[in-house]
Amino acid sequence: MRRVRWNAPLVTALAGLGLIALLGIVAPLVLQEEATALSGAARAPVSAEHWLGTDALGRDVLARTLVATRLTLEMTLAATAIAAGAGILLGTGVWVSGRRVRELGLRLIDVLVSYPALILALVIATVVGTGPTASVLAIGLGGAPAFARLTANMAASVAQRDFVTQARLMGVPPYRVLVRHLLPNIAGPLLVLLSVAFANVLVALSGLSFLGVGVQAPDYDWGALLNSGLASLYTNPAEAVGPAVAITVTGVLAGFVGDGLAAALDPRARDTKTAPAQTPAVSAPSHRAPADALVTVDGLSVVLPDGTRLVDEVSFHVMPGEIVGLVGESGSGKSLTAMSVARLLPEGLSAHAAQLTLDDLDLAAPVVDPARLATGIGIVFQDPSASFNPALRMKGQLTETLRVHQGVRGAEVDRRAVEALEQVRIKEPARVVRQYPHELSGGMRQRAMIAAALLPGPKLIVADEPTTALDVTVQAEVLDVLTDINRRRGTSVLLISHDIGVVGTVCHRVLVMYAGRVVEAVSAADLRAGRVKHPYTQALLAASPRLQDTGAAERAPLATIPGRPPQPAARPAGCAFAARCPVALDTVCATERPRLIDDVACHAVRQEVPTA
Amino acid sequence: MTSPPYKLQVEDLTVGFGHGRRARTVLHGVSTGVRAGQTLGLVGESGSGKSTIAKAIVGIHPVRAGRVLLDGADLTGLGRRELAAVRRRVQLVSQDPYASLNPRMTVGQAVAEAVDPARADARKHAAAVERWLETVALDGSAAGRYPHEFSGGQRQRIAVARALAVGPEVLIADEITSALDASVQAEVLNLLEELRRSLSLTMVFISHDLAVVRHVSDEVAVLRHGELVEQGPAHDVYRAPQHPYTRSLLASAPTFEEPGASHASAEAEDLEEKEEAV
Numbered sequence: 001m002r003r004v005r006w007n008a009p010l011v012t013a014l015a016g017l018g019l020i021a022l023l024g025i026v027a028p029l030v031l032q033e034e035a036t037a038l039s040g041a042a043r044a045p046v047s048a049e050h051w052l053g054t055d056a057l058g059r060d061v062l063a064r065t066l067v068a069t070r071l072t073l074e075m076t077l078a079a080t081a082i083a084a085g086a087g088i089l090l091g092t093g094v095w096v097s098g099r100r101v102r103e104l105g106l107r108l109i110d111v112l113v114s115y116p117a118l119i120l121a122l123v124i125a126t127v128v129g130t131g132p133t134a135s136v137l138a139i140g141l142g143g144a145p146a147f148a149r150l151t152a153n154m155a156a157s158v159a160q161r162d163f164v165t166q167a168r169l170m171g172v173p174p175y176r177v178l179v180r181h182l183l184p185n186i187a188g189p190l191l192v193l194l195s196v197a198f199a200n201v202l203v204a205l206s207g208l209s210f211l212g213v214g215v216q217a218p219d220y221d222w223g224a225l226l227n228s229g230l231a232s233l234y235t236n237p238a239e240a241v242g243p244a245v246a247i248t249v250t251g252v253l254a255g256f257v258g259d260g261l262a263a264a265l266d267p268r269a270r271d272t273k274t275a276p277a278q279t280p281a282v283s284a285p286s287h288r289a290p291a292d293a294l295v296t297v298d299g300l301s302v303v304l305p306d307g308t309r310l311v312d313e314v315s316f317h318v319m320p321g322e323i324v325g326l327v328g329e330s331g332s333g334k335s336l337t338a339m340s341v342a343r344l345l346p347e348g349l350s351a352h353a354a355q356l357t358l359d360d361l362d363l364a365a366p367v368v369d370p371a372r373l374a375t376g377i378g379i380v381f382q383d384p385s386a387s388f389n390p391a392l393r394m395k396g397q398l399t400e401t402l403r404v405h406q407g408v409r410g411a412e413v414d415r416r417a418v419e420a421l422e423q424v425r426i427k428e429p430a431r432v433v434r435q436y437p438h439e440l441s442g443g444m445r446q447r448a449m450i451a452a453a454l455l456p457g458p459k460l461i462v463a464d465e466p467t468t469a470l471d472v473t474v475q476a477e478v479l480d481v482l483t484d485i486n487r488r489r490g491t492s493v494l495l496i497s498h499d500i501g502v503v504g505t506v507c508h509r510v511l512v513m514y515a516g517r518v519v520e521a522v523s524a525a526d527l528r529a530g531r532v533k534h535p536y537t538q539a540l541l542a543a544s545p546r547l548q549d550t551g552a553a554e555r556a557p558l559a560t561i562p563g564r565p566p567q568p569a570a571r572p573a574g575c576a577f578a579a580r581c582p583v584a585l586d587t588v589c590a591t592e593r594p595r596l597i598d599d600v601a602c603h604a605v606r607q608e609v610p611t612a
Numbered sequence: 613m614t615s616p617p618y619k620l621q622v623e624d625l626t627v628g629f630g631h632g633r634r635a636r637t638v639l640h641g642v643s644t645g646v647r648a649g650q651t652l653g654l655v656g657e658s659g660s661g662k663s664t665i666a667k668a669i670v671g672i673h674p675v676r677a678g679r680v681l682l683d684g685a686d687l688t689g690l691g692r693r694e695l696a697a698v699r700r701r702v703q704l705v706s707q708d709p710y711a712s713l714n715p716r717m718t719v720g721q722a723v724a725e726a727v728d729p730a731r732a733d734a735r736k737h738a739a740a741v742e743r744w745l746e747t748v749a750l751d752g753s754a755a756g757r758y759p760h761e762f763s764g765g766q767r768q769r770i771a772v773a774r775a776l777a778v779g780p781e782v783l784i785a786d787e788i789t790s791a792l793d794a795s796v797q798a799e800v801l802n803l804l805e806e807l808r809r810s811l812s813l814t815m816v817f818i819s820h821d822l823a824v825v826r827h828v829s830d831e832v833a834v835l836r837h838g839e840l841v842e843q844g845p846a847h848d849v850y851r852a853p854q855h856p857y858t859r860s861l862l863a864s865a866p867t868f869e870e871p872g873a874s875h876a877s878a879e880a881e882d883l884e885e886k887e888e889a890v
Binding site for chain 1: 708
């Protein structure tokens with residue numbers, strides 16, 4: 001289980017509840033006599049002798065309130081246990097039973113929940129009778145359906161996960177599935193639920209006693225004390241205050257435990273260390289990009305607040321009308337590099353660069369004119385179903401930039417939207433602009449996304465894994481549309497993909513990234529022909545199974561790369577690939593970072609050149 | 613050489629969901645099979661029903677019509693007891709290595725559960741756990757750690773180890789390398805091929821990645837909209853696809869070949885084969 005992160009409300013509330021529990025144990029032992037002794041002064045007001053006065057029979061109210069702690073807590077715990085026990089058993093049990101029992105059980109919970117808990121409890125109380133045991137049963141059973149409903153919902157999300165299915169396939173008995181797989185994975189939220197239920201049960205039990213159907217004299221709990229205190233509310237208000245305060249404080253403390261637990265168990269609430277961002281020393285411009293390059297990136301680093309570089313001094317350029325691919329495995333920094341160009345880094349990350357420009361637009365400046373940014377760069381994201389708002393028609397979403405930043409109005413908006421959809425080869429564009437995103441297929445949505453990116457007439461399209469969520473035939477269509485637009489309109493494209501086949505097919509030039517650095521820049525023709533120099537690129541090509549016969553023996557093992565890429569924080573001073581590299585040199589590779597010279601960042605390759 | 617007998621077959625398998633007006637059929641009478649010790653590749657696009665076949669075979673999805681045969685014996689219509697015994701003979705490894713392992717159980721417990729579903733005592737079965745972890749090239753010390761301490765590829769290997777620990781005769785791999793990086797995918801594919809040989813496993817390998825399926829399969833079955841459009845030996849299907857849909861699938865896959873080159877080479881190979889046959 002995740003370690004609980006202690007926080008102030010949780011600690012305070014737990015300490016408070018502990019104190020009350022201690023009172024519940026000690027008070028009856030010490031104050032029992034005082035609580036039942038008749039002082040002779042009935043309904044006496046507050047005095048030094050009786051801090052909260054006395055009741056109708058002249059007994060000390062403070063002593064009675066303290067003594068009542070034990071019965072109240074015992075009843076509350078017992079009733080909470082019944083509610084939770086029955087509820088959790090029912091709520092999780094349905095998810096390990098067969099299909100029919102599950103359907104029936106869920107409907108049963110629905111029916112039970114539709115009865116208000118307190119009314120259910122009152123009915124049970126009248127049937128079972130009065131007294132502590134009866135109240136506990138009534139409130140416990142009355143609270144069970146709500147518990148069952150909540151646990152059933154939590155269990156549902158776990159029960160449909162793969163590991164539960166796997167356990168069933170392996171023949172794990174249902175009871176074990178429940179104990180081993182379901183309960184541990186909902187334990188956190190259940191704890192929170194328990195503490196909240198404790199507070200609710202306390203109030204409900206006190207309510208029953210207060211109404212006179214709960215604890216009966218000579219027994220007394222806080223609710224019963226409140227009841228007798230009400231009779232003398234005008235003569236001695238303090239008599240009611242004692243039990244009222246006790247109920248309120250205990251209830252609030254239990255609620256605090258719930259809040260505190262929720263915060264302590266929430267991984268997102270983890271306090272982020274906000275160390276002052278270290279601005280990396282930006283090295284002097286090293287990358288000589290052609291003067292007419294559209295995008296120039298020089299010495300770009302993307303940095304975490306603690307100074308860790310996720311992208312480490314990356315330099316490249318994109319020419320007008322060029323499709324450049326960024327390829328690499330997960331964690332290589334390809335998406336962060338592209339998102340720095342689009343100024344769309346996730347919160348907490350910052351980009352630093354010697355130069356980061358689109359034409360004459362400085363993308364590294366603290367503030368960039370949003371209109372110029374929105375019209376200069378179009379973006380296509382990976383998941384076309386997540387990138388459109390499902391509640392709005394396509395037209396409004398396609399033309400947002402046009403309307404907001406370019407002031408296009410009226411019929412012109414319609415005309416441009418239809419035209420853009422035509423360009424991405426969507427049939428019946430006039431009908432599609434009036435449709436909602438869910439009415440389009442995945443491939444159509446992704447082409448519509450490209451249309452939206454194209455509408456303001458950007459010079460650059462950043463496409464982040466645009467076809468990863470699509471089927472191969474649909475992928476081929478979408479890639480075709482991208483290349484077609486590039487050819488006809490001259491729009492440059494920065495294409496991010498993990499698929500070396502995709503970048504090799506579509507791009508003019510490909511940058512291979514590894515562990516936050518560019519290790520090689522290669523033309524697509526060379527990539528297709530396997531003419532790559534960097535040992536990592538070579539290994540990556542060898543690891544990919546081919547569709548065509550390669551001449552290799554049938555089902556010969558694929559080449560693998562031993563080890564794993566280094567974590568960004570543990571990137572070595574030298575070449576990041578050195579530890580896994582078959583040709584690493586003892587002399588420099590581990591100590592000196594290779595610069596990208598002649599399109600390859602590798603000491604070993606450069607040494608081989610003269611001898612070859 | 614005579615072909616080995618079919619280990620696992622489905623006959624006229626029809627699977628549907630929902631009732632009344634919302635009912636829809638996902639598989640329309642699919643018949644296919646895999647021979648003992650071989651690998652059947654199932655390819656198709658999303659919605660083609662390839663995962664549905666897997667889930668119907670292991671009993672996650674109810675079968676509306678048709679039969680599932682293991683060693684010639686029908687599995688549909690078995691009672692709960694008989695089914696529980698049969699289920700362990702066919703194991704499924706699924707796509708997402710992050711969802712298929714219980715985050716609150718150590719790797720050792722997960723593998724021990726596969727060995728002994730009732731107890732799952734990692735200490736009692738320590739020797740078996742270590743052996744299976746070593747089979748998938750993981751250190752024995754991995755047993756005491758939790759799934760989140762492993763990378764995606766390592767977790768997928770743990771999932772394979774767990775499925776193998778059950779001692780299945782058939783392993784169904786449903787998109788098990790889709791979530792993995794290329795270099796890690798190569799590791800998992802190599803491992804599967806090695807295990808298939810050493811344990812003489814029969815495998816069904818489901819993937820949308822045509823190149824991967826080609827690499828691992830003896831036979832390939834192509835599915836579209838819940839129907840089988842083509843099946844045959846892998847090299848035949850890839851060299852000379854018969855169905856237009858298979859051809860369009862193959863043509864859509866991004867390859868390094870120059871346009872046109874792939875057709876030419878395929879034809880050349882066809883000729884070679886014919887000559888060999890003569």
